[in-house]
Amino acid sequence: xxxxxxxxxxxxPSGTRVRIESLTSDQNICNRLxxxxxxxxxxxxxxxxxxxxxxCEVCNTRIVLNTEVADKILVTPIKQELIPLLELPxxxxxxxxxxxxxxxSLKARLMEMGITKGTEVEIIRFAPLGDPIEITLRGYRxxxxxxxxxxxxVSL
Amino acid sequence: MSLxxxxxxxxxxxxxxPNCGKSTLFNSLTGLKQKVANYPxxxxxxxxxxxxxKDNIEINLIDLPGSYSxxxxxxxxxxxxxxxxxxxDETPKPDLVLCVIDATNIERNLxxxxxxIDLRLPVILVLNMIDVATQENIKxxxxxxxxxxxxxxxxxVAPKYIGIEELKNEITKVxxxxxxxxxxxxxxxxxxxxxxxxxxxxxxxxxSFDIAHHYAVQLLSSTNSxxxxxxxxxxxxxxxxxxxxxxxxxxxxxxxxxxxxxxxxKSVCNESIIFHRDDELTFSDKIDKVLTHKYWGFxxxxxxxxxxFQSIFTWAVLPMNLIGGAINLFSTFIESSIPTGQLxxxxxxxxxxxxxxxxxxxxxxxxxxxxxxVLEDSGYMSRAAFIMDKxxxxxxxxxxxxIPMLSSFACAIPGIMATxxxxxxxxxxxxxxxxxxxxxxARIPVYTLLIAAFIPQYFVFGIFSLPGxxxxxxxxxxxxxxxxxxxxxxxxxxRGNRQIFIMELPPYxxxxxxTLFLHAWERVKLFLKRxxxxxxxxxxxxxxxxxxxxxxxxxxxxxxxxxxxxxxGQLIEPLIKPLGFNWKIGVGLxxxxxxxEVFVSTMGVIYxxxxxxxxxxxxxxxxxxxxxxxxxxxxxxxxxxxxxxIYYVLAMQCFSTLAVVRRETNSWKxxxxxxxxxxxxxxxxxxxxxxxxxxxxxx
Numbered sequence: 100x101x102x103x104x105x106x107x108x109x110x111x112p113s114g115t116r117v118r119i120e121s122l123t124s125d126q127n128i129c130n131r132l133x134x135x136x137x138x139x140x141x142x143x144x145x146x147x148x149x150x151x152x153x154x155c156e157v158c159n160t161r162i163v164l165n166t167e168v169a170d171k172i173l174v175t176p177i178k179q180e181l182i183p184l185l186e187l188p189x190x191x192x193x194x195x196x197x198x199x200x201x202x203x204s205l206k207a208r209l210m211e212m213g214i215t216k217g218t219e220v221e222i223i224r225f226a227p228l229g230d231p232i233e234i235t236l237r238g239y240r241x242x243x244x245x246x247x248x249x250x251x252x253v254s255l
Numbered sequence: 256m257s258l259x260x261x262x263x264x265x266x267x268x269x270x271x272x273p274n275c276g277k278s279t280l281f282n283s284l285t286g287l288k289q290k291v292a293n294y295p296x297x298x299x300x301x302x303x304x305x306x307x308x309k310d311n312i313e314i315n316l317i318d319l320p321g322s323y324s325x326x327x328x329x330x331x332x333x334x335x336x337x338x339x340x341x342x343x344d345e346t347p348k349p350d351l352v353l354c355v356i357d358a359t360n361i362e363r364n365l366x367x368x369x370x371x372i373d374l375r376l377p378v379i380l381v382l383n384m385i386d387v388a389t390q391e392n393i394k395x396x397x398x399x400x401x402x403x404x405x406x407x408x409x410x411x412v413a414p415k416y417i418g419i420e421e422l423k424n425e426i427t428k429v430x431x432x433x434x435x436x437x438x439x440x441x442x443x444x445x446x447x448x449x450x451x452x453x454x455x456x457x458x459x460x461x462x463s464f465d466i467a468h469h470y471a472v473q474l475l476s477s478t479n480s481x482x483x484x485x486x487x488x489x490x491x492x493x494x495x496x497x498x499x500x501x502x503x504x505x506x507x508x509x510x511x512x513x514x515x516x517x518x519x520x521k522s523v524c525n526e527s528i529i530f531h532r533d534d535e536l537t538f539s540d541k542i543d544k545v546l547t548h549k550y551w552g553f554x555x556x557x558x559x560x561x562x563x564f565q566s567i568f569t570w571a572v573l574p575m576n577l578i579g580g581a582i583n584l585f586s587t588f589i590e591s592s593i594p595t596g597q598l599x600x601x602x603x604x605x606x607x608x609x610x611x612x613x614x615x616x617x618x619x620x621x622x623x624x625x626x627x628x629v630l631e632d633s634g635y636m637s638r639a640a641f642i643m644d645k646x647x648x649x650x651x652x653x654x655x656x657x658i659p660m661l662s663s664f665a666c667a668i669p670g671i672m673a674t675x676x677x678x679x680x681x682x683x684x685x686x687x688x689x690x691x692x693x694x695x696x697a698r699i700p701v702y703t704l705l706i707a708a709f710i711p712q713y714f715v716f717g718i719f720s721l722p723g724x725x726x727x728x729x730x731x732x733x734x735x736x737x738x739x740x741x742x743x744x745x746x747x748x749x750r751g752n753r754q755i756f757i758m759e760l761p762p763y764x765x766x767x768x769x770t771l772f773l774h775a776w777e778r779v780k781l782f783l784k785r786x787x788x789x790x791x792x793x794x795x796x797x798x799x800x801x802x803x804x805x806x807x808x809x810x811x812x813x814x815x816x817x818x819x820x821x822x823x824g825q826l827i828e829p830l831i832k833p834l835g836f837n838w839k840i841g842v843g844l845x846x847x848x849x850x851x852e853v854f855v856s857t858m859g860v861i862y863x864x865x866x867x868x869x870x871x872x873x874x875x876x877x878x879x880x881x882x883x884x885x886x887x888x889x890x891x892x893x894x895x896x897x898x899x900x901i902y903y904v905l906a907m908q909c910f911s912t913l914a915v916v917r918r919e920t921n922s923w924k925x926x927x928x929x930x931x932x933x934x935x936x937x938x939x940x941x942x943x944x945x946x947x948x949x950x951x952x953x954x
Binding site for chain 1: 323324326328359360361362363366476477478509510513514517530539540543547548549550552553637640641642644645646648654755756757758759760761762
């Protein structure tokens with residue numbers, strides 16, 4: 100079962116939270132990685148995955164790895180994890196999973212604008228002063244305040 | 256007689272989401288033959304036009320306000336759904352609905368369509384902006400979509416008149432309107448219970464099953480009781496029982512209907528539309544990268560605003576002068592053609608002077624609405640709200656309140672009219688209430704006269720001139736007062752539920768010139784018609800009080816002093832004494848109740864200067880050297896001059912504004928409240944400023 104899901108860190112789509120299964124580089128690099136927090140069983144999050152390097156969030160710090168190193172880190176994605184929409188990194192697609200208990204008219208409005216379970220959403224940008232945010236869904240752009248977006252939980 | 260003259264279609268409604276190009280389509284269909292009015296009891300605009308089809312068939316076309324849903328969230332949406340249900344007085348229930356859909360945003364737009372289909376109204380689907388969709392590689396299988404929805408579909412590009420003739424033909428073809436059935440379904444349990452409730456509603460309200468079903472869905476999905484007013488207790492208790500039953504089954508009725516609709520929509524889209532959206536940035540994205548950028552966004556925003564205000568001040572000057580000149584010519588003409596006497600005086604000094612002064616604002620209003628139209632139709636307005644929302648939310652307002660407030664630096668009237676873009680009723684009211692605190696251009700003559708007379712040309716730190724600083728302080732005082740009052744109103748009088756800020760950011764597009772001009776012209780017409788009638792009445796009254804009872808007095812200064820207004824000025828002297836004002840200023844306060852700038856001409860009359868031009872040196876000298884008869888002191892000191900200015904910043908002295916507020920809020924309650932609170936505010940702030948000044952040792 101483990102093997103079916105195991106992939107290398109470089110194959111992980113950005114925004115995914117993963118658990119480290121094993122490190123397969125040579126000993127020196129492995130130790131260095133462990134010191135940085137890439138231990139076996141540690142949970143990390145891949146923030147952006149690009150052509151040549153990958154940004155991960157490890158123990159609340161951001162670390163850049165090049166793909167050669169990332170290739171040798173085997174991970175399994177942590178499935179069905181609900182995260183608040185606001186914690187989604189920019190330009191990361193996720194599916195709406197749940198709307199928290201909020202003011203009914205607000206909830207109805209959010210849903211009528213298309214934020215229903217299973218809808219793919221993605222944060223495009225934050226307003227210059229940090230609030231509101233702009234998201235894309237169903238092929239159009241919507242802006243909401245953070246206080247409203249807080250009610251939206253998504254899964255990757 | 257051809258078949259089409261038998262057509263049963265008399266009234267056609269156009270409905271669609273905001274930003275779907277509905278208004279442009281309406282203009283393309285009706286041309287200039289349209290009427291704008293208000294729906295009874297609300298400030299939602301009712302736009303009706305005439306559509307001419309083959310064989311001289313004439314059809315009434317109603318442009319319904321942009322709506323996302325028929326389960327109303329705003330007054331606009333409420334009107335849309337009421338018109339479709341035939342519940343609005345003087346508006347016939349439409350025989351056919353043109354549902355306009357933005358071809359680039361079909362998924363969300365279909366939500367509204369599904370609600371309209373449910374009402375069993377005959378619908379023609381108008382796929383607008385089909386050119387943009389093609390550009391964006393959205394391939395729509397029109398026949399397939401039409402079959403799935405069971406509706407005729409016409410593709411249009413409204414600003415280029417593409418598809419308009421086809422649409423007209425399609426409307427002509429509909430002889431006996433046919434409707435299509437509801438397409439989406441929920442789970443068996445929910446379906447069964449909803450039908451049960453629908454039958455009950457259908458019987459008790461004596462309406463068709465389909466409309467009853469619409470109400471049943473509304474009743475079952477609402478969790479608060481505010482929407483339940485229209486239903487009898489029996490029905491509500493049945494609905495409550497169903498809700499309870501469903502919650503045992505772990506079914507959330509407040510979301511299942513919306514989800515089921517979207518589920519159906521998704522399947523329709525999957526079968527009929529192919530998106531070739533690559534992850535490349537769209538045109539709008541590229542613009543947004545700059546326009547909502549952390550720094551550039553603000554710089555561009557401020558530049559656009561300053562461009563607008565600059566042009567309102569500079570470009571509008573020429574037409575304003577022309578209108579002013581024409582009014583002068585007209586009044587000289589009247590003066591020479593009507594024998595000297597009271598009638599001549601009434602027409603020249605009362606009617607022409609009063610109404611004329613209002614008419615001169617028309618160019619400013621027209622220009623501002625052209626600019627606001629460009630911002631709105633291009634899609635920039637929602638970006639401006641996006642940028643400014645955080646600041647405005649600090650005082651409890653919506654990002655959209657910012658532009659109307661800034662417009663009010665030019666004139667409060669277009670600013671108040673521009674608040675129509677704010678959907679939330681309470682937010683709109685708060686914005687309207689504080690807008691007149693922003694220093695409008697009518698205050699400039701007052702500031703200029705007093706600053707020139709009393710503030711010495713002195714340079715602070717060698718670069719800032721003192722008169723300039725005083726001028727800026729007056730503007731800032733107005734702005735700060737407006738923000739504070741907005742905060743106060745949101746905290747107390749107009750405390751709303753949690754404010755909802757969910758705003759679509761439509762793709763950028765070029766505004767249609769025709770729509771812009773039509774829109775601005777409608778605004779000007781409204782302004783002239785409604786504000787004009789009230790101004791006319793008040794001008795006459797004010798003229799009467801400023802002239803009588805000593806009509807025959809030749810000396811204008813003495814005539815004013817002994818007129819009703821002059822007497823009133825002396826009467827209120829004890830009241831304004833604490834502010835440092837004497838009766839002469841009192842007369843100025845009363846005459847400028849109608850318009851602030853009248854203060855300058857009143858001072859001119861009182862201080863016996865023939866030409867009450869603000870630049871006139873003699874008026875400044877006279878005011879400066881005037882000695883109060885009773886105390887023997889100077890009646891004006893720099894401190895008093897500043898107090899007068901503060902009073903003018905904060906007081907409501909503009910009947911045109913009050914008239915527009917009354918129009919926009921549909922009652923006298925709010926303008927009267929506004930007048931009272933601003934007068935009290937002005938009085939108390941001036942009082943404290945004066946006392947504080949005396950305390951500091953100024954005299």
